């Protein structure tokens with residue numbers, strides 16, 4: 001008998017952690033996992049932006065570094081450090097702190113700081129998901145560039161169809177690792193009913209209905225990111241700033257400035273907006289955002305320029321006393337480019353863990369929008385822990401699955 005087939009929609013940290021948690025079951029062929037990701041690669045909000053203009057340039061335009069507060073996630077991160085997928089931020093010169101309104105930088109107290117991780121030198125944050133998937137020896141079937149737009153219950157299985165109308169097959173379990181497909185927000189972004197809501201109406205499973213009802217009030221906080229890269233002297237000037245990631249104190253436009261040294265001659269800079277500023281610019285997407293790439297949403301180039309300019313003005317003001325003219329803020333080697341994260345962080349109420357697995361409908365949810373009790377929703381840690389928890393739950397359920405011959 002062939003192993004039970006599990007389809008996972010989305011290939012971010014949660015989905016890749018699920019694959020990691022199931023690696024023994026995958027190796028013994030007790031289960032077969034199929035991950036469909038609409039982006040070009042795994043990662044989601046932990047992705048790395050590259051460019052054809054300069055193949056050496058990598059910009060972590062989502063999460064730049066993350067904390068591990070629980071022993072379980074800490075142990076996972078340490079195993080990824082050993083595999084050269086991550087590095088610890090302590091002692092590697094990655095300073096964190098606050099850019100005060102006065103324009104001075106105040107480093108955080110290292111003794112009270114959490115253990116944080118970021119990609120090793122020469123790699124981007126996308127190394128995290130690649131590493132969780134198992135690198136080149138991945139046991140999960142990973143299909144990038146495929147947006148799932150239809151899920152149908154068919155004879156106790158789930159049939160998936162892509163945006164291009166391709167039949168992706170039938171599966172015994174459906175795992176949803178992004179709220180999109182199941183949330184009312186789908187109506188405004190893509191039009192029509194959210195695919196899983198439509199499928200649930202046909203299925204009539206009260207437990208699934210209750211989960212979807214619990215998910216519906218979830219809100220999201222947006223972030224607009226401005227990405228730039230500097231070469232030669234400017235690269236060195238930016239890299240000499242006393243921080244890797246700084247919170248911007250009391251600024252209406254910027255919340256964080258992240259400086260990523262890519263190589264000796266290239267430094268990437270990412271400016272993160274405040275949620276309020278991103279909300280005020282909700283109609284400006286940038287060419288790589290989901291709304292632009294998938295839904296075809298277009299934002300006016302002039303508007304995009306104005307948003308980027310406002311972010312650069314705010315950065316100039318805050319960094320004026322720290323950055324010399326050699327930094328050439330207005331003359332980057334690449335950029336500025338804008339990327340809108342419409343749902344950078346989930347906002348309350350998160351989906352209670354008790355509703356995340358629905359055996360009667362063979363549907364499960366994982367992601368940073370699931371509240372696992374550790375209070376780590378909206379973080380890489382929360383996403384990873386939800387994927388690991390779901391791996392255990394699915395292993396328990398697998399005994400009850402009947403794979404087709």
Ligand SMILES: Cc1cc2nc3c(=O)[nH]c(=O)nc-3n(C[C@H](O)[C@H](O)[C@H](O)COP(=O)(O)OP(=O)(O)OC[C@H]3O[C@@H](n4cnc5c(N)ncnc54)[C@H](O)[C@@H]3O)c2cc1C
Nearest residue numbers: 010012013014038044045066147148178367368379380383
């Ligand atoms: C700017 C920014 C800064 C951040 N800073 C931090 C930080 O400092 N510390 C921290 O811990 N966290 C931070 N985060 C949050 C962190 O990145 C997320 O919590 C985490 O990456 C979420 O992982 P996930 O797997 O739950 O979701 P996602 O990464 O969103 O993964 C879901 C995936 O599903 C895919 N998908 C969605 N719908 C479909 C579909 N229909 N078909 C196919 N694929 C689909 C998406 O493309 C995506 O890849 C930040 C995020 C952003 C954007």
